[in-house]
C-alpha cells in the first residue's frame with residue numbers, strides 16, 4: 001500500500017473520530033526491511049521511522065541520516081540498560097521505558113550528556129508474562145517516578161495481545177494516560193491503526209502496510 005493510501009486512511013479515521021489528522025504521527029516501522037524500501041519511503045518525503053532493535057538501527061540510520069535531513073527515529077522494541085547509551089545517541093524517542101532501573105539509567109546518562117530523547121512508557125495492558133511493559137496497576141506510580149527523574153515523558157505505548165480485541169487495550173491505555181495528564185498515546189499497527197485513532201492515538205506504528213511483508217533474515 002502506498003504512503004498516500006495510508007495517509008488517506010488516517011484522514012478518514014480522523015474525520016470519523018472528529019480529530020485533526022495533524023494530531024496523528026505516522027511512524028513507519030522499518031525493522032527488517034531491505035534498504036531500498038526504506039529509501040523509497042524517504043524519497044517520498046517521509047521522515048519518521050521506528051526500529052525495534054538498537055543494533056539494527058545503529059547499522060542503518062547513521063548513514064541514512066547523512067543522506068536525509070530531519071529524520072526522526074523512534075525505538076519501539078525492548079531496551080536493555082547496557083544499550084541505553086547507544087539507544088539515546090541514536091533515537092529521538094524511546095517508547096519502551098518500562099522499569100525503574102532503565103528509567104534511572106536514562107536519567108543518569110541524560111544528566112551526563114545534557115540530552116535525552118522523548119520518553120514513552122510501555123504498558124503491558126494484556127498483562128502477558130512474556131511481554132515487556134509496566135503492569136497497569138503499577139503504571140501511575142511508575143509515571144510519577146519517571147517524572148521525578150525529569151525525563152521528557154511524552155506519553156504511553158502498548159502492544160495489545162494478538163488474540164484479544166485491541167479496543168479494550170487502547171481504551172485502557174487512554175484511560176491511564178488521561179488520569180495522569182499525559183497527551184501522547186502510541187498505539188495501533190498495520191491491522192488496527194484506524195481503531196487506535198478512534199481511541200485517541202497520537203502515534204501509530206505501521207510497518208507491513210507501508211513496506212509490504214517483512215522479509216525474514
Ligand SMILES: *Cc1c(COP(=O)(O)O)cnc(C)c1O
Pocket residue numbers: 029031052076077159189190191205206207208209
Ligand atoms: C513491528 C512492530 C510494529 C509494526 O507492525 P506491523 O503489523 O507491521 O504494522 C509496530 N509496533 C511494534 C512495537 C513493532 O515491533
